[in-house]
Amino acid sequence: MLIPGSPRALEGVRVVDVTQVMAGAYCSMLLADMGADVIKVERPDGGDDTRGMSRGSDVEVSPAFNAMNRNKRGIAVDLKDPRGVDVVRQLVRGADVLVENFRPGMLERIGLGQQALRELNAGLVYCSISGFGATGPYAGRGGYDLVAQAMSGLMSMTGEPGRPPAKVGVPICDLNAGLFAAYGVLSAYVHRLRTGEGQFVDTSLLEAGVAYTVWETAMFFATGDVARPMGSAHRLSAPYEALPTADGWIAIGAANQRNWERLCSVLGDGGLTADPRFADNAARMTHRIELSGELATRLRRRPTAEWLDLLHAAGVPTGPLYDIEQVYADPQVQAREMLVETVHPRMGRVRHIGAPVKLSATPSTVRRPAPLLGQHSREVLAEAGVPDAEIDELLAAGVLFSTPADDRTGRPGADRTPLEPTEVSA
Template sequence: MNTPHGTGPLAGIKVVDLSKILAGPYATMSLADMGAEVTKIEHPEGGDPTRSWGPPVKGTDATYYLAINRGKKSVTIDLKSPEGQETVHRMLADADVLVENFRPGSGLQRIFDYKALSERYPHLVILHISAFGDHGPLRDEPGYDMIAQAAGGLMSLTGEPGGPPLKAGFAMGDLGASLFGIIGLLAALLERSRTGKGQYVTTSLYESQLALHVNWATNYFADGVRPGPLGSGHPNLVPYQAYQARDGYFVIAIGNDSLWQKLCAAIDRPDLGADADLATNNGRLANRERLNIELGKALKAKTVAQWCELFSSRGIPASPIRGLDEVYAHPHTAALDMLQTVEHPTIGALKQVAFPVNFAGQRPQVRIAPPELGADNDTVLPTYQPQPASSGH
């Protein structure tokens, strides 16, 4: 699916992006991938801080910035100046969406107060993403992804038992808030199609972390036991983790008792399959340590590739643990068209990970490279500058 401006499921939707770093820009990039017209507002001096979050750097920008800003226009405006604020207001007059991540209580949040914006532009959907939300004792705390992972519990569950806490490899605080923000924003646009009225949509890194606890939360609510890290293990299923083969690690995911019996047969351990204490998942949970010791002994007999081939042939869920180089080179990644290339004006060919949703069986194409700072000033800003008064004769 080719999605230049004007096509795609969000064709005709205009977005003003006042956000920076990751959560907001990832959300607006996703909107652009779906066909929205996104104008990114950046400070004239340096722009989005992620432009300098390197190395690695390609051209004038860090690759971090290049990962989350494709499909947008970039204009430079000083949001603290009266002239800059008036320009943004002119842009909002014909925009559908405003995305911002101003710190609660900050000067910019007061300048672009959502109540005043909603009264002035009743059609506007405003998405506000913050670290901890606009209420509560942590409201004014500064927040980055790792702060959210720590404060929201994720780091207490990540790592090996008895080891130091670890953050998730992905920026799950920022990305979780971004994805929930997109859901809320799209729901608000749908409601606006019925009522004609926009609204103020908020989420935070902290709230999103709690929403992603899922079964960890209900486990705790049920038994009151504070959970800790299980390495690659699962709190509710055994065996469901990484195991060591002869030449490295791979994962096995046993989700029911029938698969457990298949696994025991595949590794030639009928004794484990016949063990009444291990016949049910409840029993395997109660005997996690003993079971894992026995599996560990058996699985060192073959290589990762040998086990994965054998298990695949018997319908047992298993996978090697691939590095990103292997993921990007894998034919399945290519078959899904998840890696695409866009032409950047100074870098040249720039590889990107595509949008992970298909529409009518087709994936949106990466269509516009991440813009250089102020690249669209000359084409965008004149439209929103005050016009000189015409002189009468």
């Protein structure tokens, strides 16, 4: 739990977030959770595309946007106008990090490329996330998670054998690209602390997918075997998969000989351990289909809850197959604070996924919900040294947009005191 007054790991680090949708927004959200001051830059006409991913027309009540942009302050500025570009350049002068996920070359064309910005701020860590990276024959292509899953090989090995291609159930290339980007930013920031020099951090959705094919690539390099779909089964160990019970499914990880023997003991069937087809892991992998059938026949004799009690008591790694609702009802998920809340000025109390990494001295915190479109425009520019009169001119010209947190109508206007959420830690 958060101790009042506890420092945050990235407190004092300023991040300019010029991102859209998921990969870049997830990267900067991870940095914000650890205490960085992240300034989300959006366009005035609707903002980040995820604001439109809601059931209604109100861009301020999008669950998709709120999921990726908590803990950030927001400004809305028109980057098609040179005055809007100058606003971002002003922010960069005092920033430590910039994160962007535009198609390579787009920000260079308007004067916000990494070379131009590092001339303003030599210590800037400039992070770019794209579909295919900043170099190579595909650098100019747009990229989506689905395309990256297909081209990284992930779709070729996901799902059940003999079925049409299936993607991983979550946008794993988007999220992994954001995670790898945050890892790269922090590595570059440590280098900057040592040398004073910033650098270019470059990653992509494609690389994020390829990097996660660890077992499959290792097998291919060693044997030439190409991985194919195996459902929930493991490629190197058995039994290690979801199996049917009398009333549902159970995931069993009896991946070594000791746990295999414990499983057989719980099943009360010495014949399995005596069967030469299942004598050791190599034999079980050779006869994995037969093994699954034998285990399913036995597991269907009892409901999932009874098997869980018996297998846990025997020390066999196992768990139930949850849907999302069941995940957040689980006492372990709750104990680890993987469900936290903030108060949103339009949506009221909003639930979030908690931080998955716990730091003992500098805990991550979920301090505020995602910003309203342009909620902190005036505040952020004033901090950057822009005079009030110039801010007023930018607002009047439509280059800058501001939505006060307590203005429920969404009309532009001067920021007033926002409704601040209760701080939650993990």
